[in-house]
Amino acid sequence: MIKIEIANALMQTLPVSKATALQVVDLLTDRMKKALLDGERIEIRGFGVFEPRPRKRGLGRNIKTGQSVEIPKGKSIRFKAGKDLRDIEVK
Amino acid sequence: MIKIEIANALMQTLPVSKATALQVVDLLTDRMKKALLDGERIEIRGFGVFEPRPRKRGLGRNIKTGQSVEIPKGKSIRFKAGKDLRDIEVK
């Protein structure tokens, strides 16, 4: 599923143009990105939680040289699936 | 950031009622949930990728008894942050 498909889903339910639907998707992802970059946590019950968290590991590896590489301090975004997405049965 | 705040962001940019804005958010999360539950991968460039993946581990723990608990086979949803969200500087 890609952006256009999400926009299509929106069009099928609400009376909006494709252009508007795409604007909506872009707007929401943009706002969420900004919030996460700002260190804010995003919680949408039933869907999941996005959470910026400090990166604790500090060692990586250079695939070419095989050398250990220092992983600079930073943060990573973690997504925790909500209840509805957690218990997925194997088909 | 919670659902209402996302809806507000939508209202601030597009001429929609709060009710409609909330509908939009619910609709999108619902569609995305369905896609993921259906085993579909969701890729939004610049934001991130949601991917259902088989759960490989089969052991959990009962917090009360401390006993190991068999975890039935299943899937879990993994979110991989896109480029814009990946390298977050430490403030």
Add this chain to the structure above:
DNA sequence: GCTTCCATGATCAAAATCGAAATCGCCAAT
């Protein structure tokens, strides 16, 4: 705005994943 309801956080241990690097093919987005 306030209240109710229910999803989420914490906890345990151990196995699995992540993280970085550089590069190319593939595909999402425009």
Add this chain to the structure above:
DNA sequence: ATTGGCGATTTCGATTTTGATCATGGAAGC
């Protein structure tokens, strides 16, 4: 059709993940 983001690849060890249970605070309704 063009652009450039994303997956995969390798290695190794520290971090994370994973479910059950209860209390709590966030989400939703009035």
